[in-house]
Amino acid sequence: MNGLNGTVFRLGWARGMIELRQSLTNAQDLWGHLFWPIGILVTLYFMRDTTLDVGGLQLGAMVLPSALGMSIAFNGLVGMGQLLAVEREDGTLLRAKATPGGMQGYLVGKVVTVAGGLLVSVAVLLIPGSFLVDGLAPGSVGAWLTLAWVLVLGLFATLPLGAAFGSLASSPRSLGWLMLPVMGMVAISGIFYPITSMPDWLQWVAQVFPIYWLGIGMRAALLPEAAVVVEIGESWRTLETVGVLGAWAVLGLVLAPILLRRMARRESGSSVAARREKAMLVVR
Amino acid sequence: MTTRGQTVLDVEGLRMRYGVNDVLHDVTFHARQGEVLTLLGPNGAGKTTTIEILEGFRMRSAGRVDVLGADPAHGDEQWRARLGVVLQSWRDHSKWRVRELLVHLGAYFTPYSTERIRRPWDADELLDTVGLTEHADKRIRMLSGGQRRRLDVAIGIVGCPELLFLDEPTAGMDPEARREFHDLIHRLTDSFETTILLTTHDLDEAEKLSDRILILAGGRIIADGSADELSRRIAGEAEVRWTRDGQRFVHTTTESTKFVYELFQQYGEAIDELEVRRASLEDTYMTLVRQAESGRTKVTARTLEEVTR
Numbered sequence: 001m002n003g004l005n006g007t008v009f010r011l012g013w014a015r016g017m018i019e020l021r022q023s024l025t026n027a028q029d030l031w032g033h034l035f036w037p038i039g040i041l042v043t044l045y046f047m048r049d050t051t052l053d054v055g056g057l058q059l060g061a062m063v064l065p066s067a068l069g070m071s072i073a074f075n076g077l078v079g080m081g082q083l084l085a086v087e088r089e090d091g092t093l094l095r096a097k098a099t100p101g102g103m104q105g106y107l108v109g110k111v112v113t114v115a116g117g118l119l120v121s122v123a124v125l126l127i128p129g130s131f132l133v134d135g136l137a138p139g140s141v142g143a144w145l146t147l148a149w150v151l152v153l154g155l156f157a158t159l160p161l162g163a164a165f166g167s168l169a170s171s172p173r174s175l176g177w178l179m180l181p182v183m184g185m186v187a188i189s190g191i192f193y194p195i196t197s198m199p200d201w202l203q204w205v206a207q208v209f210p211i212y213w214l215g216i217g218m219r220a221a222l223l224p225e226a227a228v229v230v231e232i233g234e235s236w237r238t239l240e241t242v243g244v245l246g247a248w249a250v251l252g253l254v255l256a257p258i259l260l261r262r263m264a265r266r267e268s269g270s271s272v273a274a275r276r277e278k279a280m281l282v283v284r
Numbered sequence: 285m286t287t288r289g290q291t292v293l294d295v296e297g298l299r300m301r302y303g304v305n306d307v308l309h310d311v312t313f314h315a316r317q318g319e320v321l322t323l324l325g326p327n328g329a330g331k332t333t334t335i336e337i338l339e340g341f342r343m344r345s346a347g348r349v350d351v352l353g354a355d356p357a358h359g360d361e362q363w364r365a366r367l368g369v370v371l372q373s374w375r376d377h378s379k380w381r382v383r384e385l386l387v388h389l390g391a392y393f394t395p396y397s398t399e400r401i402r403r404p405w406d407a408d409e410l411l412d413t414v415g416l417t418e419h420a421d422k423r424i425r426m427l428s429g430g431q432r433r434r435l436d437v438a439i440g441i442v443g444c445p446e447l448l449f450l451d452e453p454t455a456g457m458d459p460e461a462r463r464e465f466h467d468l469i470h471r472l473t474d475s476f477e478t479t480i481l482l483t484t485h486d487l488d489e490a491e492k493l494s495d496r497i498l499i500l501a502g503g504r505i506i507a508d509g510s511a512d513e514l515s516r517r518i519a520g521e522a523e524v525r526w527t528r529d530g531q532r533f534v535h536t537t538t539e540s541t542k543f544v545y546e547l548f549q550q551y552g553e554a555i556d557e558l559e560v561r562r563a564s565l566e567d568t569y570m571t572l573v574r575q576a577e578s579g580r581t582k583v584t585a586r587t588l589e590e591v592t593r
Contacts, residue, residue, distance in 0.1 A: 005395075011391055014388065014391075018380070018384065026379065087376070091371075091374050092376040092377060094341075094376075098364070099393075099443075100364045100365035100392055100395075100443075101392050102389075267341065268339075269335075269336060269371035269372060269451060270332055270333070272371075276373075276375070
C-alpha cells in the first residue's frame with residue numbers, strides 16, 4: 001500500500017459513488033441510512049415541550065446537534081467496521097487483492113461510501129429537525145464552517161478506527177459487540193442530556209472518548225452562544241475538541257494501516273471459503 | 285516480457301508446513317509460456333495450497349518459487365497485473381451490475397497496458413466471449429450459478445493475464461457452458477499465449493484441455509506428463525472386449541496385441557465387435573493415486589515397527 005496514484009484514487013472514488021448510489025436505491029440499505037435519523041426525529045418530536053432548567057433552552061435543541069455528532073461516530077466506527085467485516089467474508093477484499101491497486105481503490109471507495117452515507121444521514125436529521133426544534137442558530141457562515149470541520153475531523157477520528165475494528169473482527173457477527181461500548185459511550189457522552197448533570201467521574205470517562213467531543217463540536221456549530229452555560233466550564237472548548245479528536249485520528253491512522261495490511265496479507269481463497277463454511281453453520 | 289517457450293512458472297522443492305503437519309513435501313514442476321497445466325489430486329492433496337502460494341496469497345515454508353520472473357511472496361502490483369485468478373467460489377459484489385463491475389475492475393489494468401498486450405479486455409467483447417451479453421445489466425446476485433461462474437472467469441481474464449490460475453472453473457456449469465469454456469481456454473492459449481494452471485475433478489476436462497497433467501497426492505507430485513504419457517506409464521493394463529456367438533466377453537491383459545492375435549487364431553471370423561481400450565486417464569489416475577497412498581501407508585507402518593522395536 002505505498003503511494004496512492006491518480007488512477008487508483010479516481011477508480012476508488014468511482015467505486016465509492018457507485019456503491020453509494022446502490023445503497024441509496026435499495027430498500028434494505030436505505031432503511032439502514034434512515035433508521036437512526038428517523039428514530040431521533042421521533043424522539044425530538046416527543047421532547048418538544050421539555051425545556052432545560054439552565055439557559056431556558058429546549059432539550060430538543062441540544063439533542064439535535066448532539067445526535068449529529070453521534071451519527072458521525074456510528075457511521076465511522078460501526079458502519080466502516082461492519083462493511084469491512086462483511087466484505088471480507090464475501091470475498092470482495094480478496095477480489096481487490098487480486099487486482100493491481102485494488103486494495104487502495106477499495107479503501108478509497110469505502111471512505112467515499114461511508115462519508116457519503118453520513119452526509120445523507122446528516123441531511124435527513126438536520127433539515128426536518130430544524131423545523132421540529134426552536135432555538136437553533138445555524139444561520140451564520142461561521143456555524144456551517146464549524147459544522148464542516150467537526151464533520152471532517154470527526155471522520156478522521158472514527159473511520160480509521162472503524163477500519164481497524166473491522167480488520168480485527170473474525171466475522172460480521174463478532175463485530176456486534178462493538179455496538180455495546182458505542183451505545184455505552186453515547187449514554188454517558190451528553191448526547192441525550194447535558195453531560196454536566198452526570199456525576200463527575202463519569203464526565204471524565206466520557207471526555208476520553210470521541211463521541212462527547214463530536215457532540216460538543218456540533219453544539220458549538222448549531223446552538224446560540226447563550227446555550228454554552230450547560231457545558232462543562234461554560235465553554236465550547238474548541239481547542240480541546242481539536243486536540244482529543246486529533247489524538248484519536250492519529251491513533252486510528254497509525255493502527256489502521258498496520259491492521260489492514262495484516263488482514264490483507266491473510267486473505268486467500270481458502271480463508272474466504274473457511275469463513276463462509278463457518279457462517280453457514282451459524283445460519284443453520 | 286515472456287516469449288513462447290520461456291519458463292513462466294518454476295517451482296522447486298516447495299514445502300508447506302502448518303504446525304507439525306507437512307501439507308506439501310517437495311513439489312517441483314515448471315510451465316512454459318502457452319502451456320495448459322492441470323493439477324489433479326484427491327481432496328486435501330494440497331492443490332489449493334499450491335495455487336495460493338503461486339498466486340502470492342499464501343507464504344510458503346520452504347523451496348524456490350518463480351512466477352513470471354518474480355517471487356510471489358514479494359510480487360508488486362506490476363507483477364499482479366500480469367496474473368489472472370479465478371477461485372473456487374466468489375460471492376462478492378452482489379449488488380453490482382455485471383457490465384459495471386467488469387468495466388470497473390478492468391480499469392485497474394489500464395496503466396499496465398503494453399505494446400504487446402493491450403489491457404484491459406473490452407468489456408462488451410468479453411461479455412460476448414463468455415456468453416453474458418444478455419445479462420450485462422443484471423445485478424450479480426440475480427445470476428444463476430453457472431452464469432456467476434462465467435462472470436468469475438471473465439473477471440479473471442479482464443486484465444489479459446499472461447498467466448491464469450483457475451481453481452475448478454467449470455464447477456456448476458452445464459455441458460454447453462462447459463464446452464464454451466473449453467473453447468475459450470483454447471482461444472486464450474492460441475491467440476494470447478496465455479499460460480494456464482487449472483485444477484479440476486473432471487478427468488475428461490483435464491484430458492481435453494491440458495498439455496500436461498500433474499497429479500498431486502499426499503503433498504507430492506506423483507506424476508507429470510501428458511495424458512498419453514501418463515497412461516503409458518501404467519501401460520499393459522488394457523481392456524479387450526469382443527462378442528462371439530452373440531455373447532459378450534471382457535478381458536484385462538498386459539499384452540493386448542498378443543492376446544488379440546491369439547484370439548483370432550483360435551476363433552477367426554467368429555470374433556465380432558472387437559474393442560481394445562488402453563487405460564483411460566481415469567484408470568491411470570486411480571492407479572497412481574492408489575499406489576501413492578498405499579506407498580505412504582507402508583512407510584507409516586514401517587516407522588511404527590521401528591518405533592515398537
